[in-house]
Amino acid sequence: MAGATGPAEWARHWQYAELPDLDLLRARYIRHTFPRHSHEGYVFGAVTQGVEDVELPGGTVHAGPGSVVMINPEVPHTARAGVPEGWVYATLYPSAQAVNAIAADMTKLRGTVGFTETSVADPYAARLIGEVHRAAEEGNALAADSVLRVLVTRLLTRHGSVLPAPGPRAAGARDAARARAVLESRMSEPPTLEALATELGTSPFALLRAFKKQYGMPPHTWLTDARVRRARRMLDAGTAPAAAAAAVGFTDQPHLNRHFTRIVGVPPGAYQRERARTYKTGPGVPG
Known part of the structure; x- marks a missing residue:
């Protein structure tokens, strides 16, 4: 091409x-x-x-x-x-x-x-x-x-x-896991870093450092990745991209399009069309 x-x-x-x-x-x-x-x-x-x-x-x-x-x-x-x-x-x-x-x-x-x-x-x-x-x-x-x-x-x-079994979690790792659970449960309206740290009884800097150590990225980057993952599952189930964008907390469909394309490698519309074509027509679909 x-x-x-x-x-x-x-x-x-x-x-x-x-x-x-x-x-x-x-x-x-x-x-x-x-x-x-x-x-x-x-x-x-x-x-x-x-x-x-x-x-x-x-x-x-x-x-x-x-x-x-x-x-x-x-x-x-x-x-x-x-x-x-x-x-x-x-x-x-x-x-x-x-x-x-x-x-x-x-x-x-x-x-x-x-x-x-x-x-x-x-x-x-x-x-x-x-x-x-x-x-x-x-x-x-x-x-x-x-x-x-x-x-x-x-x-x-x-x-x-x-892979080795995970050992006992240190306090920072526990705070990171709790923060992740909060972000997953409030994906569409996440708290600020300061509010999240206060809720968990720690400081913003300590939480940021612990989260990056545990998950390899800061909370806001992790949240974007998690939103795209959830949007993928919704697209697989047939949800329209605009509805998926709103459900996972993106401001609008272009916001979803931008992050989805960067992380998945194709736009959400193209992704969903391929899934629908695969499920509808099954094997033998030309590439």
């Missing part, structure tokens, strides 16, 4: 009806940048052209062709182009339940699994990610499910481990 000004950005974020615990994204991004956010499930991304820079708590990884990026649930990260021409990639977003079920069935890992590396050079695994996409796009449920299991088993065997 090129024009007089060079290649254009494009993206498709969708779900294959036969694999409901998996989201898929194929895209080319040049100027688009993903702000700090996290996912409820895992991320497996394979770059086929260009370079993607992914900033994680441990540093920035530069993912080029043949590399696979693996991100555990709830790990905050950003993403942007690492070269002027951007990057092209295929990404799988399997749920935590799906990955842990495959781990229990196909590996010796027991418990909640995670990945010890965030970017590895593994052209074969990168090809498998592309094959899952192709099988889903062709409506081949048997192949899509089978290749996904081969991929997850390979990544877990080579780079996976059991």
Whole structure:
């Protein structure tokens, strides 16, 4: 998709009806940048052209062709182009339940699994990610499910481990968790940082520091991410974007559009159309 000004950005974020615990994204991004956010499930991304820079708590990884990026649930990260021409990639977003079920069935890992590396050079695994996409796009449920299991088993065997169980929470972590619960329950009308800190019996600075330490982002950034997550679930259920925007606390639909597009990678209208097309027509929808 090129024009007089060079290649254009494009993206498709969708779900294959036969694999409901998996989201898929194929895209080319040049100027688009993903702000700090996290996912409820895992991320497996394979770059086929260009370079993607992914900033994680441990540093920035530069993912080029043949590399696979693996991100555990709830790990905050950003993403942007690492070269002027951007990057092209295929990404799988399997749920935590799906990955842990495959781990229990196909590996010796027991418990909640995670990945010890965030970017590895593994052209074969990168090809498998592309094959899952192709099988889903062709409506081949048997192949899509089978290749996904081969991929997850390979990544877990080579780079996976059991995540340690969380220990007792310090006072700051408890305050952060309580603040998160308040923000979730009052998403459409959240308190100020000062009011929130007062309600929890702490100071704004202490709460801000504790929240960033616990969740990798300040409360206002976390809230935007949480609003987009809830809006996604509402769009999946058929809620109109304008109604979803109001329900989660965005000022209007353009406000939702801006943040949703930055975090998810496609506008909410395009996202909902792909979901509706997938659910209505099922497998075999052309890309």
